Amino acid sequence: MYASASSAAASTCTSQSCSSAWNAFVESKRPITTRLPFASSHSTTTLSPWGAERRSMARSIRERAGPAAAGYRKCLRGNALRGARAAGPAAVPTHPEPKLAATSRGATPILYPDPMKQFPSLLRAGVAGVALFTVSGLAFAGAQPSAAFALQAPAAPQSEHLLDLMVGDVAPPIAVKKFVKGEEIRSFQKGQVYVVEYWATWCGPCRATIPHLTELQAKLGSKVKFIGVSVWEKDQSLVEPFVTEMGDKMVYSIAMDDVPEGDRKGSNGKMAKAWMTAAARNGIPSAFIVDGDGKIAWIGHPMSGMEKTLDAILAGEFDLAKATKEYAGSKEVRAAASQQALNKALESGDNAAALAALDKMVAQDPKNPNAAMTKFSVMLNRMKSYDAAYAYGAELVDGLFKDNSNLLNAMAWTIVDPDRAPAKQDLPLALRAATRANELVKDDAPMKASVLDTLARVYFAMGEVAKAIETQTKAVALAPEQQKAELQKTLDLYKTPSVKG
Template sequence: MGSCSLTFCRRLIQSKPSVWTFMLLTLFAVSGGCKESSRDEATDGLEPPVVHDSMAADSDDSPATVPSTSDDSESDLPGKPLPEKLAVGDKSPGLAIAKWVRGEPVEEPLRDRVHVVEFWATWCGPCRAGMPHITELQSEFADDVTFIGVTREDEATVEGFLADNATGEKTWDDIIGYRLAIDENDWMNLAYMKAAGQGGIPCAFIVGRDGVVEWIGHPGTIDEPLKKIVDGTWDREAAIAEYKQQEQLQQLSAEVGKLLRAQDWDAALERLNQFEKEFGSSKTLLNYRVRVLEIAGRTGEAAVAREALVELAWDDAMLLGQIAWTTATNGDPSDLELALKAAKRASELQQNENGPILDTLARCYYELGQLDEAIKYQRMAVEHANGQRQIEATLKGYLDEKAEAEKADSAEKSEEMKAEEAEAKEAEAKEAEAKEAEAKEAKAKEAEAKEAEAKEAEADEA
């Protein structure tokens, strides 16, 4: 799931290269996961993999950066070694938990079972949105996997959140079916998030049965790797190579970012070409290329690259959702059918149960002028949104627009009816006038005939 005011016209940023550049830089920064911003530092940028523009930026559901950990707190850390760096293939740092808020404590070391350590916060909309799915995964893999949700917030805040209404009559405590724990003086954030260079939540770390970190990423894309890790078909070496490529892509994003700030589009594209020759192609790299081409105004090339990206990402629901959103809201309007195709596939991959992706599908229909279809899928999005306010606000916007349109149609029909009624009355008056003239003419002819008859009778008598 950037956030901006609710509007149902195409964004102004379509015509502003500088804003496009900012958006691309934001996208580069979060391509390895879901970038969040804190409530105090919310910004208006993209929110990969699925982007929304339904609520103001100060919403609890808006994307935000995780506040950095103060160095002053390190003196209060548990007496456990902190890794300088953490990557896929490294040994797990373990646990340092101040309080287990929900579920039984987990003993170290993290071995023999698969463990998922997920970092979250009560104020994080995407974190809340993913909780039902994590609960489903915990239930599905109950015999093999232990999920641990870790937050740096205090116990009172977490307990208050659990008591809050989530959806319908259920509280968050009713919905969440896995362990929740509070970080001990930020040790977990330092050992996992900071060491792995992860700046956003939600972020999950899968630790295999032998205590090695197997995967790092957004929990929305955890299903496939988790299944393979559990059933023993996971290719760790390939995962390590992919993670290293992601690190290289982060370096690439910094280099390309400088060129974009200078609006040197040709140099940015050339740097992407060089990277592809050196490290090979990938979905992320092609995604970067699409964005640079869009910013550069090369719509023809961007359309070709975008179509290729959709084909390459055909089984990646999150990336397809991102492509659909950015194409529908900021891309070439001629590619709206492609955006719809991508959104439909993304929703299909999520069994039409992912609120943000359904929201994207609805937006595609909206941009195509199919408001009824947009409302249909937005209703479904709300049903699966777990209380995300921007999705509910979007539905209200669509319904308000439909009501206004119906009101306008009603007023137009009323005017048409009045015009038709006036026209009918005018025709009726003309018909009456014609009948009256016809009657007068008939009377005149009758009088003329009588006069002629009288004259003829007088002649006969004479």
């Protein structure tokens, strides 16, 4: 499980509003000794980098979590619906703490990267569908929908070094602010195996994983030294009390990241940047195994494959060269590298580079809907190439998006979103997309109210107020309680005589 910035059925870190439900889940009577799936109120579901983990965790939550998990999921769904309105299509959460980015505007939940420093500006610019990785049980410091939403790239030449830090590389130095528990480990010693695991006080999945790490430390003893590094903290003064509270559930070396003065979100800590950012690890908990030669032998979720790798290393059966080759050629790393390149271009405002990156992604995988949706958004909202954007959008509505209600809804809302409406609107295209999305979604589907809300907004923008009122009335009737008030406000707006679309 990761705490993220990723995902409904198997997701990211919890939002504070769901902390009670989360704690009930963690403290559930049923012993949870393996992966736990979590969904955040702002996460999109994607089978991208860690799809196997997500599926495994989803099974775990169904089979083992019990009633407490249902309460947690209900809370998250509510948060997702509330956040969807503000976030827009396929949005990425902007809250510094983990939230589901699942938006009712066109993407099921997603997991995200260090949300604190990335996506707010992209969302304000109207970029829809920039999904990171969907990971089950991940908490993102910063903030997935269906397998189709992952930006996946084809296998790369195995000699290509796609990320700054990968399996096979020399481990970065230990640069922590202070150790708050256990042995103070300041450097990696020859012949000693280490696990460097990243967590945060606000990360529910991390809390659930910590006892397992303690068990492994006790089991493996001095053969492996575990170091838990707190990252992405808004308030580092909470770390020591948290460690004290965990007591004998957290018995290994614990340290705080060395964060620059003034960095109120902790996203620029030395360890966070040199390890997590360099390896494109956008969710926590995340762990790195450092072998006896000081090289990264494994990177991943601490409850998904780590113990098996440690056993192989200690038994002298681990093949680092093979692991390095497999990691470099994996779809997960390719996806991370592609997403990272795109994010950098978007964050720097280099629209030409972003479009070039997206064109390449689409050419490599013409059936990748997430890349296609992002390309449409970049052309429309950032480059203002309205005619070209709508021509491309029409191709998507009639082709790739034809049977994808999420993306059809997202496209329609991108065109009519009252907070970020483009200067030139192709309302007929928005109507086609919204109408098709409504045809695809059944009345008892959780997303129905949001789809109807989008369709009503299109009618209103077209000046067909009566149809807008009729459709919005249906949306209010079908909406879950936590969404009704907001949709009712929109309905009241449509009924105001002086207001025009």
